[in-house]
Amino acid sequence: MSQHTQALTEFLAGLSYEQLPEAVISRTEDLFLDWLASALASQGAHPIPLFERYAQKMGPASGPAQILVNGQSSSAYFAALVNAASSHLVEQDDLHNSSVLHPATVVFPAALAAAQDLGKSGRELILASVAGYEAGIRIGEFLGRSHYRIFHTTATVGTLAAAVAVGKLLDFDQQQFTHLLGSAGTQAAGLWEFLRDAADSKQLHTAKAAADGLLAAYLTADGLTGAQNILEGEQGMAAGMSSDADPSKLSDRLGSRWALPETSFKFHASCRHTHPAADALLDLMQREQLQADDIASVVTRVHQGAIDVLGRVVVPQSVHQAKFSMGTVLGLIALYRKAGLPEFHEHALVDPRIGVFREKVSMQLDPEVDGAYPQRWLGRVEVSTVDGRTLHGSIDEPKGDPGNTLSRAELEDKFRRLVAFSGACNADQAEALVARVWALREQTDMSQVSLVGGKDHE
């Protein structure tokens, strides 16, 4: 085992709730609420019912862990599976910039399911979630940009992040964490190929990452051994799935740098790679008082990762694919001034003006933007107006980033909008859930805390 993996597993084994700064604890609660909103927002939407039916068919009739979208219960394994599928569907869950990892959608489903199964407290759930974020983000940074070009980091690294969270709930020592990384890392999978076809794999990826990570942790607790050097070994993750891995990232300022609060909330309901340009365009249009019709063309100056992920979508065939279409997102911004769930569902594929605007938008690799990425996601757009002007829009920190974050009031508002969108709960139920999450650190037994939507499930 290398010094970096060793430092990471030592840190994970030693981490205690008392060590966590208040800002980290309260941000974990913020992220948890934001995650719960995303999970409930997908109620009833394809392909989530497929995962619900799979859990019913293959799992027990009921169990200690809650399935959020339908208020049923199951074993921890299937609750993690369904809740992780649910929470990544509406593209509103959080993102950590420099790792390009969506931590919430994999960490919280696994941690909540295990906490409910094991009867752990809210503080233990928070601690476990922090462990999952801190480890997952550093492993994502370690694997680097070359990994993300082919592999869906939230799927691959997500398996390890989920595993670490559950391992912390199981009070693992350093050796157990090492085995755990081995058993989780050797299950890590998820390819971007589905994106071109708008296939359902994104939900499969997060579902499996959370469930596989949980499986690795429970088996490790029972004595399953794993590779001791799965991250850096000659036949390990980096060897097989990266060409620019940087081991020093694994142990980067453990205990002094908190990676969790670096995580961004999503403001627009689209792929995060569209957000910098969307914010830059919105800012420019407001400043110059432009309407959509005033614009002849938009060149977005982007990092390579945006081209890799978004370049596949030419004319979106589904709402989900529309969230990966730069032209569609900028069209919603130009015409409606926002790109939330209602705009996507009501306008993105329907309003012909969106299609017209989409044709005006192109992406261009920009050395400055690419050089700053993934630490900073710079937004740069060049707009040519129909009256012949060339205007530049620029933002350095998209809405939702740590320096431009969402307040608790804004997070509550986002929560209300998302659960109303799916009809997962009425206004009173939404307020009750918000209150329950803000009291997370006071919960003594998560198996007694209901977080499901719907009036029948209270």
Next chain:
Amino acid sequence: MSQHTQALTEFLAGLSYEQLPEAVISRTEDLFLDWLASALASQGAHPIPLFERYAQKMGPASGPAQILVNGQSSSAYFAALVNAASSHLVEQDDLHNSSVLHPATVVFPAALAAAQDLGKSGRELILASVAGYEAGIRIGEFLGRSHYRIFHTTATVGTLAAAVAVGKLLDFDQQQFTHLLGSAGTQAAGLWEFLRDAADSKQLHTAKAAADGLLAAYLTADGLTGAQNILEGEQGMAAGMSSDADPSKLSDRLGSRWALPETSFKFHASCRHTHPAADALLDLMQREQLQADDIASVVTRVHQGAIDVLGRVVVPQSVHQAKFSMGTVLGLIALYRKAGLPEFHEHALVDPRIGVFREKVSMQLDPEVDGAYPQRWLGRVEVSTVDGRTLHGSIDEPKGDPGNTLSRAELEDKFRRLVAFSGACNADQAEALVARVWALREQTDMSQVSLVGGKDHE
């Protein structure tokens, strides 16, 4: 989708039992019996009880599919999981040479679990298994040697092979098979790194491959879509996990070349990469009437894959690791003339003469052997005797290969030895199981056919 993937999915959708040559059907029964022996042989051995307990904890109390090692039942998902973990433990399951895939340990657990769940016939089970072998072997050949250097092909490709078998039981059409490959391929995982530490990941790999493949098939049947070009696409399996992929392998002589009967049975209870040298040494020692003490050194001339997989093990710390130690395997051959399960468990780590012999053995890359691999696994050893002679041993087809295969009598004998080794059943029960497998094609409903060991389970 490329022509090759299209040809493969067309073939899978169209394949019928009536098309199968008798030799393919009867060889499938042979392989099934050989697989059942391997599964039952691991009863009670670590880490199999961990998977049994996991299934009990996370799955239903009982279900339509049998768990072979303990006679319990569960949902198809957990039966596939536990049975696949079991059948790869004693290193006695089959191997297809040119794909370096162990098909049985991933295909049969998934196919049997689904056949029992769906109440399918023995013929449908045979047809589904053939589909899994034919697809898995070609996909393994497609991904090539570069894949196998880092990735455990039985884990990665095994996910797709298992998925295809279950998809055939679910009567998939071509479009469903395409979605299925997408959803299975994007879950494909498994790294060789565990081997250096003799960790338990090999069982985790086969367990997850079979279970994940089954999951992909059931979700596809319910409408989950997958990437249309997961094998050859720019962000697909070959792009991420191979540098020498050959798409033409995917459609290689579909319907005229039957890959299933190319599969080798394992004669020795060790890693297949040791078999050519073991057979060559045995042949040489018998021919020259050598004893172990007559031998000063053995140079085995091997292919690169043998060095990659076996080079990690210097002094084996466990019986399982001993099976990956060329020197230990040749020591057993030299001292006991065989390397079966009893020799490994009673002598490999215990007899000091094995350790002495191990030090005499080295591996050397041989261009001829490497060039023939993986189509042919040539055995070449150079022995220096203590009286100063240099002798050469050579075999071109290890025992168990198609041209040097095991008869039904030899397979029955292997079955009896393996189930006796673990105590999974007594002699009468063993005969009953053998008879049941030889009647596989006559079984009308696999949910009514018990294949579990032990007197309590009959």
